[in-house]
Amino acid sequence: MAETFGVKDVESTLARQTLLDADLVRPVNRDPIRLLPWLDVVVLGGRVMDRGGKTVTTLVGELRKAMKSHRMLVLTGPGIRGRHVLGVGLDLGLPTGVLAGLVAAEAETNGHLLAGLLAADGASYVPHATAGHQLSTHLAACPLVVSNGYPPFGLYEPPPPAGKLPRYGSDAGALLLADSYGANQLIYVKDVDGIHDADGKTRKKITTTEAAALRTLPVERTVLELLDRAKHVRSVRIINGLKSGTLTDALAGKKIGTLLTAD
Amino acid sequence: MSDPGTTLLGRPLDDPDLLAATAGAPDYPILPNATVLKIGGQSVLDRGRSAVYPLIDQMVELKTEHPLLIGTGGGTRARHAYTVGTGLGLPTGVLSDVGSAVAGQNARMLGYLMARYGVPTVGNEAFSALPLYLSEVHAVVFPGMPPYGMWHPTPEEGLLPPYRTDAGVFLIGEVYGCKQLIYVKDEDGLYTANPKTNPDATLIPRATVDEVEAMNLPDVVVERPVLRMLKSARYIRSIQVINGLTPGNLRRAVEGEHVGTIITAD
Numbered sequence: 001m002a003e004t005f006g007v008k009d010v011e012s013t014l015a016r017q018t019l020l021d022a023d024l025v026r027p028v029n030r031d032p033i034r035l036l037p038w039l040d041v042v043v044l045g046g047r048v049m050d051r052g053g054k055t056v057t058t059l060v061g062e063l064r065k066a067m068k069s070h071r072m073l074v075l076t077g078p079g080i081r082g083r084h085v086l087g088v089g090l091d092l093g094l095p096t097g098v099l100a101g102l103v104a105a106e107a108e109t110n111g112h113l114l115a116g117l118l119a120a121d122g123a124s125y126v127p128h129a130t131a132g133h134q135l136s137t138h139l140a141a142c143p144l145v146v147s148n149g150y151p152p153f154g155l156y157e158p159p160p161p162a163g164k165l166p167r168y169g170s171d172a173g174a175l176l177l178a179d180s181y182g183a184n185q186l187i188y189v190k191d192v193d194g195i196h197d198a199d200g201k202t203r204k205k206i207t208t209t210e211a212a213a214l215r216t217l218p219v220e221r222t223v224l225e226l227l228d229r230a231k232h233v234r235s236v237r238i239i240n241g242l243k244s245g246t247l248t249d250a251l252a253g254k255k256i257g258t259l260l261t262a263d
Numbered sequence: 264m265s266d267p268g269t270t271l272l273g274r275p276l277d278d279p280d281l282l283a284a285t286a287g288a289p290d291y292p293i294l295p296n297a298t299v300l301k302i303g304g305q306s307v308l309d310r311g312r313s314a315v316y317p318l319i320d321q322m323v324e325l326k327t328e329h330p331l332l333i334g335t336g337g338g339t340r341a342r343h344a345y346t347v348g349t350g351l352g353l354p355t356g357v358l359s360d361v362g363s364a365v366a367g368q369n370a371r372m373l374g375y376l377m378a379r380y381g382v383p384t385v386g387n388e389a390f391s392a393l394p395l396y397l398s399e400v401h402a403v404v405f406p407g408m409p410p411y412g413m414w415h416p417t418p419e420e421g422l423l424p425p426y427r428t429d430a431g432v433f434l435i436g437e438v439y440g441c442k443q444l445i446y447v448k449d450e451d452g453l454y455t456a457n458p459k460t461n462p463d464a465t466l467i468p469r470a471t472v473d474e475v476e477a478m479n480l481p482d483v484v485v486e487r488p489v490l491r492m493l494k495s496a497r498y499i500r501s502i503q504v505i506n507g508l509t510p511g512n513l514r515r516a517v518e519g520e521h522v523g524t525i526i527t528a529d
Contacts, residue, residue, distance in 0.1 A: 006311040014342035016305070018457065019423055021482040028346055029421035032354035080272060087268045093291030095497070097438035132356070132413040151414035155390065156434045158426075158488075159495040163282035176414040180356035221277040229417040231354065 032231050034182025036136065040072045040251060041178040041186045043149055043170060046079025048191055048241045049110040055242055059189065060117045062247045067121060067143045070251055073135065073177075074123075075149035076114055077170035078106035090164060100157035100166035104150035107170050115146040128152040131177065149174050171220040175233060182232040187250045189241035190218045194258030205259045219260070227262045235261040290497055292440025297330045297397060298517055299436035299444045299499075301407055301429060304338025306449035307507050308369045314508055315376065318447065321513040323380050326401040329517050332393075332441065333382075334407035334432035335369035337362050349422050356413035359424040366406035366428050374404040393439075407432045429486035433499060440498040445516050446485055447507035452524025457482040469525045484524070493528045501527040 009015045017024050042063070048055060063074065082103040089099045108125075115125035122142035130138065131147035138145045149170025157166045168176075171188060178186040193202040195211060195218060203210075208224040211217060217224075218238055227236065239246045239257035249256050264270060264284040274281050300322070307314045322331055344361040367386070374384025381400035385392065387410045396403045407428030418425040429446065436444040454464035455478070467475075472490045475483070483490070484504050493502065505516045505523030515522050 004311055004313065006309070008309050008311075009339045010343045012339075012343040012346035014346045015339060016459070017342065018482055018484070019342070019345075019427070020487060021457070022420060023481065025421060025423060028349040028423075030349060030352055032422055033352040035354065035357075083272045087271045090271075090285060090288040091268070093289035095290070095293070095438050095440060097434065098293075128412075128414075133360075152410060152412065153414070154410075155438045156409040156411070156426075156431065157438075158434070159437060159492055159497065160282070161495050162279075163285035164288050164497075165276050165282060165285050169276070173414060176416060177356075179417065180354050180413040180415070182354070216275055217277075226416070229419065231417060 034232055036181040037184060038071055039181055039183040040070045041174055041183050042072055042074045043174045043188045044076050045190045046077030046082060046110060048189055049076060050079040058244050059241055059247055064121055066251050071139050071143045074146050075174045076107050076110035077149050078103050082106040096159055096164050096166055097155040097157045101154040104148060107148045107150045111146050111148050151176055167222045169220045172222040172226055175223055175226050179230040179233040186233050186236045188219055188236060188238045189247055190238055191242050192218050193240045194238045203258050207261050207263050209263050211260060235259050292498060294439040294441055297332050297441045299332045299432060299441045301334045301432040301446045303448045304336030304369055307447060309338040318507055318513055319376055325514060325517050330397045331402040332435060333404045335366050335373055336407055336428040337365040341365040345423055355415050355417055355422050355424050358422060359411050359415035362424055362427055363408040366408040370404050370406040409434055426488055427486055430488045433489045433492060437496050437499045444499050444502045446504040447513060448504060449508050450484060451506045452504050453484045467524055471527050471529055501525055
């Protein structure tokens with residue numbers, strides 16, 4: 001046989017490792033840098049977008065004003081149409097990964113609606129690949145970029161420990177991306193004042209452990225575990241987008257709504 | 264739960280009753296006749312033709328009777344880029360794209376070698392054509408890394424992306440409801456330690472995920488998320504890890520023989 005041309009290994013600290021022995025991998029571990037430390041990430045929940053009308057146009061007005069002093073990635077959720085396609089898909093027997101992609105398409109639709117309203121201000125909807133790889137350049141062209149809150153998992157959505165529903169929605173997707181970028185802050189614009197404790201009172205501040213004990217949350221439960229593992233975004237703010245001015249205040253750093261913090 | 268459809272419209276998606284109800288939703292496997300193979304990067308492809316050509320011969324022989332989804336691993340170049348990237352403090356999301364690039368190179372090379380048999384390489388965005396390829400040429404090659412990119416979940420420790428090519432290929436097998444999943448590596452299966460560095464390591468021919476986790480092994484032959492996801496899977500409830508360097512092993516495994524380590528969800 002002719003001689004071998006290739007060499008099996010290129011030398012590095014991790015060469016020949018399975019990468020599954022934590023002791024052997026540890027020498028390369030370090031804290032990651034922030035890629036976009038000035039980035040503000042805002043999630044417009046799907047239920048907020050579903051209201052349309054004055055709710056959405058008021059928020060758009062606040063975003064337009066904020067463009068003067070903030071560089072923002074605005075991510076949209078799917079809303080009730082996402083629930084509908086989820087129901088049809090489940091009934092058809094389709095697997096979790098297919099369901100995830102179907103729901104994400106509704107988050108994209110809401111992104112297109114929002115971007116249409118901000119088009120004259122220079123904003124565009126960009127798909128996942130662009131939000132993940134060319135965000136910098138787009139923000140240099142316009143201080144507001146719209147994209148899909150869902151992560152691009154699609155078929156690769158990890159199977160949930162119970163049931164068939166995808167666990168990584170627009171809240172989780174936004175946190176994953178914001179933390180990856182080392183963003184300045186992450187604000188969830190929902191249709192409630194924040195996280196309510198068992199007495200129905202809105203908490204000004206709550207930890208992930210305390211939030212985990214509550215029966216219902218205005219954000220996906222997956223956010224709690226992701227927040228505990230986040231490298232940079234160690235707290236997120238939840239505000240009521242139905243109340244005019246809350247988004248402006250939150251972006252300015254005012255302590256409204258609920259601040260959910262990693263333990 | 265009566266009328267889960269209406270409940271789905273209104274209740275939080277993490278409602279335990281709703282989740283339990285969806286566990287009872289029907290399952291319609293999409294490609295139930297397909298066998299999923301993961302061709303190792305470091306263990307196989309990096310070795311060049313001495314390891315790869317015999318596997319191609321076996322896959323070409325097998326594919327008519329056993330339609331194949333062939334996922335590729337990363338390997339030594341990924342390890343080098345992960346080392347450089349972590350040294351620069353780049354986040355997990357950037358390293359995820361590194362892994363994807365190397366798995367992509369391997370998928371392209373393997374695809375070119377199988378091109379004369381009609382087998383294409385498909386990228387993540389081209390999966391919609393999978394059914395056509397499988398019905399016409401009975402095999403496709405795809406890069407094994409999940410396309411998480413900047414959305415890659417943070418690992419418990421360090422920066423390396425936790426869902427790499429073993430996990431990506433598992434997820435494809437699971438979402439398509441495939442018949443079986445075989446990891447083609449360069450060891451006879453799962454050992455009690457890394458057999459390349461520990462001469463006392465012994466082979467474990469069969470184990471459940473719980474048994475493997477109870478052993479608390481310092482190193483394992485397949486990415487740890489795969490073991491976790493096996494327990495949540497609805498289709499891929501067991502995997503076999505085999506030595507692809509042993510002549511004929513791949514054919515035997517695809518035909519249902521136990522030639523390596525079988526790990527089961529329960």
